[in-house]
Amino acid sequence: MRGWTYQKADLRFSGSLRRALMLGLAAMIIQTWGWAAPTAVPDGEVPSFYVRAVTGPLAGKSVCYVCRNGDRPVVIVMLRDLSPEATSLLKELDQAVNRNRASGLRCFAVLFSDKPQRDSARLQTLAFDEKIELPLTIAGEAAMQGSTLAFPPEATLAVITYQDRRIIERFSFSPGGCDAKARQSVLVASERMLRPDRPE
Numbered sequence: 622m623r624g625w626t627y628q629k630a631d632l633r634f635s636g637s638l639r640r641a642l643m644l645g646l647a648a649m650i651i652q653t654w655g656w657a658a659p660t661a662v663p664d665g666e667v668p669s670f671y672v673r674a675v676t677g678p679l680a681g682k683s684v685c686y687v688c689r690n691g692d693r694p695v696v697i698v699m700l701r702d703l704s705p706e707a708t709s710l711l712k713e714l715d716q717a718v719n720r721n722r723a724s725g726l727r728c729f730a731v732l733f734s735d736k737p738q739r740d741s742a743r744l745q746t747l748a749f750d751e752k753i754e755l756p757l758t759i760a761g762e763a764a765m766q767g768s769t770l771a772f773p774p775e776a777t778l779a780v781i782t783y784q785d786r787r788i789i790e791r792f793s794f795s796p797g798g799c800d801a802k803a804r805q806s807v808l809v810a811s812e813r814m815l816r817p818d819r820p821e
Contacts, residue, residue, distance in 0.1 A: 667697070667786045668768050672731055672758035675741045676748040679756070686729045686756065692785040694814035696807075698730040699772065699779045701762070703743055706799040707778050708751060710807065715755045717808055724815045728755045733762035782810050789814060 671683045687695075696714055700707050714728050734740040737759050744757040765771050769788060772779035776793040783789055790810045794803060 665788050666769060667695075667781070667783045667788060668770065670760075670765070670768075670770075672729075672760040673737065673741070675744040675757050675759055677754070677756040684756075684758070686727075686758070687786065690727045693725040693727050694782070694784040694811075696726075696728040696811045697770070697781045697783070698728065699765075699770065699781075700730060700732045701777045702796075703732065703740075703747060704777065704796070704799075706794075706797070706804075708747060709801075710778070710780075710799055710804050711747075711753050711755070711757075712751055713804055713808055714811065715753045717811055718755055721812060721815055726811065726815060728811070729758060730755065731758050731760050733765075734759050735761065780807050780810075782814055784814050 667687055669685050669687050671685050674680050674682050674684045696718075698707075698711060698714065711730055718726050718728050732740055732744060741759055744759065747753065748757055770781065772791075772793045775795055777796050778794045778799050780792040781788055781790070792803070792807055792810070
């Protein structure tokens with residue numbers, strides 16, 4: 622019995638060591654790549670997740686913008702490509718945020734990339750050339766799979782509006798689909814969150 626007890630203690634130590642190693646590896650991934658898998662949350666809620674900020678005051682850091690924005694109304698733009706229509710949407714959302722900053726509206730964009738160095742430079746150039754102030758970030762798309770943020774593989778651009786972590790509206794666009802009319806729908810949905818009479 623005594624030997625069995627010691628064996629059990631050894632197994633517990635081994636399990637604790639494995640957990641510590643896994644946590645350490647996760648921390649290294651966040652530090653190196655700027656993203657971590659979203660935590661499990663009920664359907665319809667936005668999970669906490671880390672991205673690498675490329676522009677803005679926190680550039681170069683791993684940031685959880687969902688955590689930082691708290692219960693504010695927020696727009697998340699998720700991109701698989703930096704197309705001209707994506708650029709137009711980001712510029713228009715940036716203007717909407719500036720108009721409604723006092724009301725708490727926030728927005729950030731996430732470019733999914735397997736070449737973070739190259740695409741970070743592209744985001745920096747975009748922000749400079751187009752004078753976009755909202756945070757542009759980068760992440761690996763694998764981190765989003767299976768979460769409430771996942772969107773159709775054929776889409777190149779997706780938008781989620783949410784407040785207090787509760788998803789309000791979703792949009793996804795195939796290449797060429799985010800035209801002026803579609804962008805206006807996103808802007809209306811974004812500012813609709815600020816209305817006191819918005820349906821719950």
